[in-house]
Amino acid sequence: MRVHAYAAPGPSEPLAPTLIERREVGPNDVLIEIKYAGICHSDIHTVRGDWGPQPYPLVPGHEIVGIVTEVGSEVTRHQAGDRVGVGCMVNACRDCVNCRNGDEQYCLNGMVPTYGGVDRDGTVTQGGYATHVVVDADFVLSVPEGIDLAAAAPLLCAGITTYSPLRRSGAGPGKKVAVVGLGGLGHLAVKIAHALGAEVTVLSQSLKKQEDGLRLGANHYHATSDPDTFEQLAGRFDLIINTVSAHIDVDAYLGLLAVDGTLVNVGAPAEPLTLNVFSLIGARRSYAGSMIGGIRETQEMLDFCTEHHIGADIELISADKINDAYERVLASDVRYRFVIDTATLG
Amino acid sequence: MRVHAYAAPGPSEPLAPTLIERREVGPNDVLIEIKYAGICHSDIHTVRGDWGPQPYPLVPGHEIVGIVTEVGSEVTRHQAGDRVGVGCMVNACRDCVNCRNGDEQYCLNGMVPTYGGVDRDGTVTQGGYATHVVVDADFVLSVPEGIDLAAAAPLLCAGITTYSPLRRSGAGPGKKVAVVGLGGLGHLAVKIAHALGAEVTVLSQSLKKQEDGLRLGANHYHATSDPDTFEQLAGRFDLIINTVSAHIDVDAYLGLLAVDGTLVNVGAPAEPLTLNVFSLIGARRSYAGSMIGGIRETQEMLDFCTEHHIGADIELISADKINDAYERVLASDVRYRFVIDTATLG
Numbered sequence: 209m210r211v212h213a214y215a216a217p218g219p220s221e222p223l224a225p226t227l228i229e230r231r232e233v234g235p236n237d238v239l240i241e242i243k244y245a246g247i248c249h250s251d252i253h254t255v256r257g258d259w260g261p262q263p264y265p266l267v268p269g270h271e272i273v274g275i276v277t278e279v280g281s282e283v284t285r286h287q288a289g290d291r292v293g294v295g296c297m298v299n300a301c302r303d304c305v306n307c308r309n310g311d312e313q314y315c316l317n318g319m320v321p322t323y324g325g326v327d328r329d330g331t332v333t334q335g336g337y338a339t340h341v342v343v344d345a346d347f348v349l350s351v352p353e354g355i356d357l358a359a360a361a362p363l364l365c366a367g368i369t370t371y372s373p374l375r376r377s378g379a380g381p382g383k384k385v386a387v388v389g390l391g392g393l394g395h396l397a398v399k400i401a402h403a404l405g406a407e408v409t410v411l412s413q414s415l416k417k418q419e420d421g422l423r424l425g426a427n428h429y430h431a432t433s434d435p436d437t438f439e440q441l442a443g444r445f446d447l448i449i450n451t452v453s454a455h456i457d458v459d460a461y462l463g464l465l466a467v468d469g470t471l472v473n474v475g476a477p478a479e480p481l482t483l484n485v486f487s488l489i490g491a492r493r494s495y496a497g498s499m500i501g502g503i504r505e506t507q508e509m510l511d512f513c514t515e516h517h518i519g520a521d522i523e524l525i526s527a528d529k530i531n532d533a534y535e536r537v538l539a540s541d542v543r544y545r546f547v548i549d550t551a552t553l554g
Numbered sequence: 555m556r557v558h559a560y561a562a563p564g565p566s567e568p569l570a571p572t573l574i575e576r577r578e579v580g581p582n583d584v585l586i587e588i589k590y591a592g593i594c595h596s597d598i599h600t601v602r603g604d605w606g607p608q609p610y611p612l613v614p615g616h617e618i619v620g621i622v623t624e625v626g627s628e629v630t631r632h633q634a635g636d637r638v639g640v641g642c643m644v645n646a647c648r649d650c651v652n653c654r655n656g657d658e659q660y661c662l663n664g665m666v667p668t669y670g671g672v673d674r675d676g677t678v679t680q681g682g683y684a685t686h687v688v689v690d691a692d693f694v695l696s697v698p699e700g701i702d703l704a705a706a707a708p709l710l711c712a713g714i715t716t717y718s719p720l721r722r723s724g725a726g727p728g729k730k731v732a733v734v735g736l737g738g739l740g741h742l743a744v745k746i747a748h749a750l751g752a753e754v755t756v757l758s759q760s761l762k763k764q765e766d767g768l769r770l771g772a773n774h775y776h777a778t779s780d781p782d783t784f785e786q787l788a789g790r791f792d793l794i795i796n797t798v799s800a801h802i803d804v805d806a807y808l809g810l811l812a813v814d815g816t817l818v819n820v821g822a823p824a825e826p827l828t829l830n831v832f833s834l835i836g837a838r839r840s841y842a843g844s845m846i847g848g849i850r851e852t853q854e855m856l857d858f859c860t861e862h863h864i865g866a867d868i869e870l871i872s873a874d875k876i877n878d879a880y881e882r883v884l885a886s887d888v889r890y891r892f893v894i895d896t897a898t899l900g
Binding site for chain 1 (some may be wrong): 651652655657660662722789805812813816819820821822823826827828829830831832833834835836837838839840841842843844845
């Protein structure tokens with residue numbers, strides 16, 4: 209089955225329209241007519257080779273929503289007409305301790321990323337900037353009625369990436385949560401932390417997006433470019449979610465945590481960071497990392513977001529604007545996620 | 555009240571016998587006849603000025619056990635004849651959120667260290683290398699019958715320092731715990747983790763102390779100087795307690811943790827450490843720090859150690875051997891804690 213897609217021909221060339229082959233629908237597969245695909249910052253890193261060499265041409269996209277058009281003979285959890293989503297992974301071994309614990313993203317045999325990976329049948333995976341995709345049913349999420357499909361797309365990566373550490377770290381009533389960076393991840397972190405009942409503070413470089421931040425659910429908003437911020441908020445937070453992948457002064461952020469507080473990075477700078485261990489010991493603090501979430505947890509997040517009317521704030525674009533959108537993402541000029549209308553791919 | 559003690563006259567001079575003044579027993583004070591005082595590595599760092607300037611002459615010692623000889627009019631929890639202990643702090647504000655939570659060691663107004671600090675009455679605190687000490691009753695622990703007094707002394711610092719993160723991180727049946735370094739802290743970490751029911755692995759530079767490690771309760775023993783160790787044990791542990799204050803390769807140790815695993819430093823190198831955030835994100839790991847424990851928790855530790863017959867393995871010395879002992883601690887030549895018989899101070 210040949211389908212329309214947008215692919216990067218190489219690390220330094222713009223994405224261009226193309227046709228790609230999708231595999232036949234196997235017994236446990238689901239064929240999805242993609243409706244919307246979000247543009248994640250990591251799409252750009254990956255196709256440009258920042259994280260290592262890639263199999264080109266490469267179709268990015270791991271924030272996928274659409275409608276099921278066909279299911280394999282053994283599929284029971286999805287059927288034609290269902291609203292579904294696919295996130296950052298399309299397979300895993302299902303047998304290692306992490307898979308068995310529902311942490312497929314940490315599969316000891318290597319989870320299969322939605323694009324640029326090699327699936328268990330030997331084919332190279334191609335992502336969501338396409339009209340259709342065939343995915344193993346166990347890695348297809350249900351998108352509940354009651355949430356806008358286009359606004360739901362970014363939940364599949366940005367949503368679960370922030371939901372998981374918020375939920376696992378106990379963000380909720382009585383907890384003070386800070387979100388560093390108000391971009392695609394950050395704006396969902398604010399919405400989700402607010403819906404969980406936490407007191408939410410945005411820590412952004414400037415106050416430019418303050419009005420947005422408060423509208424999204426933040427209780428407070430501070431500029432990290434103002435050194436007073438770090439003095440004024442010392443020891444304040446139970447949890448800090450750092451959505452910024454650039455280098456940060458880890459000790460300065462650890463200093464904002466109360467006893468037993470945790471700083472969680474959901475992105476990682478390419479260069480190692482330095483920290484003074486006294487920043488941890490001085491108040492029993494932790495510096496932690498988190499990467500997306502498991503399939504069960506992603507479904508829980510979609511259900512939670514639907515219940516709390518949380519979708520991404522998006523800018524819907526046609527396929528011919530993908531390269532422009534990449535430049536605008538790199539310039540932090542997006543409020544807060546680009547989503548491709550895949551009807552424009554054909 | 556003038557009492558015999560051993561003090562450091564300055565940062566580069568050997569400790570020498572002296573007489574120091576102890577304050578009058580106030581309404582909430584306890585006068586303790588010290589029987590034994592442990593020598594902690596931090597005594598050496600402190601008196602030598604490694605952690606900043608000190609008020610000399612300085613009497614170190616924060617692993618103190620003895621017998622109550624007098625109590626103030628308002629003291630109800632201790633009485634003359636009681637076996638008691640004093641650890642790393644002798645006062646705190648008792649009013650901040652951390653004190654109220656039983657985390658006096660993280661007192662927001664500054665806990666008062668057992669020596670080299672300024673107590674709330676304005677006097678400079680002097681530690682346990684002395685025949686007597688006067689301490690506020692709220693910072694005096696009960697040492698239960700059934701534990702050898704000399705072996706109990708190191709529990710007041712080394713014991714609580716390792717007990718607290720082991721207990722809080724859920725070390726117990728089904729959990730794999732590694733202890734980095736088999737010194738004063740490490741040997742107690744092994745005993746306590748074993749008593750908690752965890753599967754215990756020692757990670758030591760060489761296999762020199764392997765026999766000891768297994769005798770103390772470890773199930774496995776590996777040399778960190780062997781690069782195979784890091785490959786063989788990759789992803790193995792739920793918890794690693796790092797008792798070594800020297801520089802370590804944080805990423806290498808994080809790589810030994812399973813999903814949700816935590817590396818806890820209980821000591822801190824003077825220089826900042828570097829780490830690659832991918833080491834955290836790749837398996838939802840944490841890098842944490844912990845500093846001694848609160849008063850309530852320290853009492854719980856003493857009760858736990860008594861119940862499980864855990865004391866330190868000690869080498870009892872007379873006061874005139876303190877300077878030799880310091881050199882031997884610095885050369886890692888002690889199995890596993892020097893304890894001063896304070897009867898030899900007079």
